[in-house]
Amino acid sequence: GQQLNQSPQSMFIQEGEDVSMNCTSSSIFNTWLWYKQDPGEGPVLLIALYKAGELTSNGRLTAQFGITRKDSFLNISASIPSDVGIYFCVSGTASKLTFGTGTRLQVTL
Amino acid sequence: DVKVTQSSRYLVKRTGEKVFLECVQDMDHENMFWYRQDPGLGLRLIYFSYDVKMKEKGDIPEGYSVSREKKERFSLILESASTNQTSMYLCASSLGTVSNQPQHFGDGTRLSIL
Numbered sequence: 001g002q003q004l005n006q007s008p009q010s011m012f013i014q015e016g017e018d019v020s021m022n023c024t025s026s027s028i029f030n031t032w033l034w035y036k037q038d039p040g041e042g043p044v045l046l047i048a049l050y051k052a053g054e055l056t057s058n059g060r061l062t063a064q065f066g067i068t069r070k071d072s073f074l075n076i077s078a079s080i081p082s083d084v085g086i087y088f089c090v091s092g093t094a095s096k097l098t099f100g101t102g103t104r105l106q107v108t109l
Numbered sequence: 110d111v112k113v114t115q116s117s118r119y120l121v122k123r124t125g126e127k128v129f130l131e132c133v134q135d136m137d138h139e140n141m142f143w144y145r146q147d148p149g150l151g152l153r154l155i156y157f158s159y160d161v162k163m164k165e166k167g168d169i170p171e172g173y174s175v176s177r178e179k180k181e182r183f184s185l186i187l188e189s190a191s192t193n194q195t196s197m198y199l200c201a202s203s204l205g206t207v208s209n210q211p212q213h214f215g216d217g218t219r220l221s222i223l
Contacts, residue, residue, distance in 0.1 A: 004151075009149075033211060040217075041216050041217070042199050042214030042217050043152070043214050044214070045211040045212075048211055088151060096154060096167070099144075099152040099153075101149060102151050
């Protein structure tokens, strides 16, 4: 099946630092989504991207849909402890979504 | 807010048992999904449904079946549970076509098969 290569697998950062993670695919997609999963909960949608080149912000989060339609990145500025969790890139077609393997983020004080 | 409710947070069953995982959503969504989540593998789609009594296989349907008798409820069935089905199971729902509408997830059921 389709695969999304997400990196890094995990990150340990200090509070206040900026974070960057990305996702690449061998296939072209029309949609890129970024979800966050807090410990013990289900994933929650953070940002949705529907057009190549689109740059979208949600508070301290910024995500971009790559112009080749094969990649996306997510940036978090000035990280805080509640940013801890697993971040998933998600993409796919009209019939099915594919999840990346996730980036586990740990924030230290 | 959309609410997706999974019947159990934790479940322990024995090998060979028939196991039912229940999921209910309260927003009249057409689409419902079952995933399993394993470390290092992300979320993998087991089955999904676009309408009542309709089901489609996902990427890893082997050993599972589903039932959607009512629009709000989507059940995942392990016909004869095996230890390799120990995992976190996540249910999701969405309105309309998958690519245009985000999926809303429940909090998951952590299933252990002994």
